[in-house]
Amino acid sequence: MFESLQDGLSSAFKSLRGQGKLSESNMRDGLKLVERSLLEADVSFEVARHFMRNVTEKAIGEKVLKSLNPQQQVVGIVYEELKELMGPVDHSLHLKNKKDVTVLMMCGLQGAGKTTTCGKLGKLLKDGQRNPMLVAADLQRPAAIDQLHVLGEQLGIPVYSDRQEKDPVKVCNDAVKAAKKQGADVVILDTAGRLHIDDELMKQLERIDKQCHPEQIYLTVDAMTGQDAVNSAKAFNEALEIDGVIITKLDGDARGGAALSVKHVTGVPIKFMGTGEKLDALEQFHPERMAQRILGQGDILSLFETAQKEFDQEQMREQEEKLKKGEFTLDDFRKQMAMIAKPGLMQKMMGMMPGMGAMRDAMSSFDESELKGLFGIIDSMTPAEKANTKLIDQSRRRRIAAGAGCEPHQVNELIKQYDAMAQVMTKMVGGSMRDRMKMLNE
Ligand code: GDP
Numbered sequence: 001m002f003e004s005l006q007d008g009l010s011s012a013f014k015s016l017r018g019q020g021k022l023s024e025s026n027m028r029d030g031l032k033l034v035e036r037s038l039l040e041a042d043v044s045f046e047v048a049r050h051f052m053r054n055v056t057e058k059a060i061g062e063k064v065l066k067s068l069n070p071q072q073q074v075v076g077i078v079y080e081e082l083k084e085l086m087g088p089v090d091h092s093l094h095l096k097n098k099k100d101v102t103v104l105m106m107c108g109l110q111g112a113g114k115t116t117t118c119g120k121l122g123k124l125l126k127d128g129q130r131n132p133m134l135v136a137a138d139l140q141r142p143a144a145i146d147q148l149h150v151l152g153e154q155l156g157i158p159v160y161s162d163r164q165e166k167d168p169v170k171v172c173n174d175a176v177k178a179a180k181k182q183g184a185d186v187v188i189l190d191t192a193g194r195l196h197i198d199d200e201l202m203k204q205l206e207r208i209d210k211q212c213h214p215e216q217i218y219l220t221v222d223a224m225t226g227q228d229a230v231n232s233a234k235a236f237n238e239a240l241e242i243d244g245v246i247i248t249k250l251d252g253d254a255r256g257g258a259a260l261s262v263k264h265v266t267g268v269p270i271k272f273m274g275t276g277e278k279l280d281a282l283e284q285f286h287p288e289r290m291a292q293r294i295l296g297q298g299d300i301l302s303l304f305e306t307a308q309k310e311f312d313q314e315q316m317r318e319q320e321e322k323l324k325k326g327e328f329t330l331d332d333f334r335k336q337m338a339m340i341a342k343p344g345l346m347q348k349m350m351g352m353m354p355g356m357g358a359m360r361d362a363m364s365s366f367d368e369s370e371l372k373g374l375f376g377i378i379d380s381m382t383p384a385e386k387a388n389t390k391l392i393d394q395s396r397r398r399r400i401a402a403g404a405g406c407e408p409h410q411v412n413e414l415i416k417q418y419d420a421m422a423q424v425m426t427k428m429v430g431g432s433m434r435d436r437m438k439m440l441n442e
Contacts, residue, residue: 001223002256002294008037010296013075022070024060031056034078042226042257047085047264055081079291085260087287089269093121094215094243095130098185101176103212107205107240108220109232110193113248113274115144117220118190119151120274120282125186126157133184135175136161137168137208138192148190155279158184168192168204172212189214197232202239209240216243218271221262223253230261237266244271247285251275259290328422330386334378376404377414389415 012033019026031052038048058077064070096102104121108114118134125132134152136159138144145161152159160175172189179187191208194201209217219242221229233245245262250273253259263269270285322328378386380403385391392400392415394408401408 001250001253001259002041002290003254005037005041005256005260005294006296008040009034009078009294012037013071016071016074019071022065024065027059027065027070027074028056030074031059038260041255041260044227044230044257044261044265047261050264051081051085054084075295079295082260082291082294083287085287086263086285086290087269089244089271089285089287091271091284093125093186095186096215098130101179101184102186103172103176103189103214104186105189105191105205105208105212105214105217106220106246107191107217107236107242108193109197109222110141110195112193112220112222112229112232114193114220115147115151115190116277116279117218117246117248117272117274117282118148118188119155119157119279121188121218121272122151122157123155123279124282125188126155130186131184132157132186132188133175133179133182134159135172135187135189137171137175137189139166139168139171140192140194144190144193151279158182160187169207169211172208176212197235202236205240218242218244218246219268220246220248220274221258223247223250223256223258223273226253226255226257227261229258230265233262233266233268237268242266242268244269246270246272246274246282248274251281256294259285330378330381330389330418333418333421334375373404373406373410374414377401377406377411380404389418 012030015033016022016027016030019030022030034055035048035052038051039045043051055074055077058064059070059074064073064077067073093104094102106114106118106121108117115138122132122134134148134157136145136148138148142163145163149159149161151157160171160178162171162174165171165174168191172187175187175189179185189208189212191205192201208214217240219233219236219240221233223229229247233242236242245266245268247259247262247270250256250259259270259273269287272282273285275281275283322332377400380400381392385396385400392411397408397411400411404411
């Protein structure tokens with residue numbers, strides 16, 4: 001995905017780099033190449049214009065042109081704007097607690113990958129310890145009901161269907177009742193598709209929306225259809241107010257224009273992306289990771305170096321010295337965790353550095369009570385144990401757990417987390433910048 005844009009932007013940046021000192025006029029020439037590569041990637045004209053207006057405004061300013069490395073700054077500006085264009089995204093499925101039934105409604109044109117995506121979401125929920133149920137509410141195509149049953153069987157997820165019923169709204173309502181009875185806590189409505197948007201379909205979907213009160217309405221669009229995908233998202237959103245777009249078949253789309261345009265045109269972000277036919281090929285859509293992918297390794301590397309200059313050099317040196325000596329004690333680990341726990345701080349720092357996205361997401365899922373638990377365990381250790389976790393044998397583990405009010409296996413888990421982090425930290429210091437980047441992206 002995004003191959004054509006990657007190539008286009010890479011040659012635009014190369015041409016800027018070849019200019020020596022940049023003037024406003026050759027900056028503008030370079031930016032024209034950026035615009036051209038957006039259009040060639042099938043980004044809509046309106047989106048490309050909006051994007052270029054923002055980039056140009058920032059890149060032509062004195063601050064950039066007179067800076068030490070304007071070429072690198074342009075990459076940074078394009079990166080930020082790409083992120084901005086596609087985000088922000090709230091990935092939550094807005095699930096109610098397990099005692100209630102959460103209704104998720106899936107819509108989309110025929111062939112967009114709606115039924116497959118219902119299965120993929122079902123799998124995601126099942127893997128997350130939920131009890132989903134798939135609902136065959138596409139009564140237009142008898143084959144759609146069969147397709148959903150096949151998926152359900154593959155996944156071990158119950159499927160609700162009623163081949164006698166002609167009214168899809170009734171099917172959906174009955175399905176929610178059945179879910180309550182059977183202990184399912186999320187129903188995924190696979191609604192009817194059409195080859196084109198028509199009034200009758202929209203009315204049917206609106207009726208389901210009004211009567212079943214879905215927590216979230218998702219629209220599947222096929223990335224390979226480019227601007228048609230964006231136009232259908234616009235039309236569905238006008239009729240239904242969708243909560244998120246799921247873009248499918250990104251694995252087969254070399255241009256990526258739809259992925260880049262949807263949010264700006266509809267105001268609705270892409271929440272998930274389908275990256276294959278298999279049922280585990282559904283991923284959260286992360287604008288910053290997409291922006292990184294579009295810009296490619298080489299450009300990101302220089303951006304990373306620029307971002308690094310922003311940090312407190314003294315503090316970095318101090319930490320590096322400690323790490324070089326192989327020192328990364330549990331107390332250091334505690335300090336790091338406490339720093340990360342400060343609301344927004346680490347997220348912001350990592351947000352500046354492409355490649356840190358995965359780590360940032362892992363950190364943001366840490367909740368405060370979990371962190372307090374970890375600190376409790378560390379605080380129950382003796383200074384000798386903190387300095388050398390190898391001293392912690394079974395009986396010490398039991399004592400620490402008793403002190404911290406937790407189970408001995410939790411002490412073990414903490415030590416494992418610490419070991420993993422210590423390994424990463426010491427390797428980062430030992431390696432070159434390129435090695436570090438590689439590690440961050442692994
Ligand atoms: P629906 O008519 O919208 O319900 O579409 P289907 O779920 O039947 O999907 C249509 C075709 O697209 C099927 O052959 C799917 O296997 C395929 N498909 C769905 N999602 C993806 C995806 O993310 N990547 C790829 N390569 N194929 C997909």
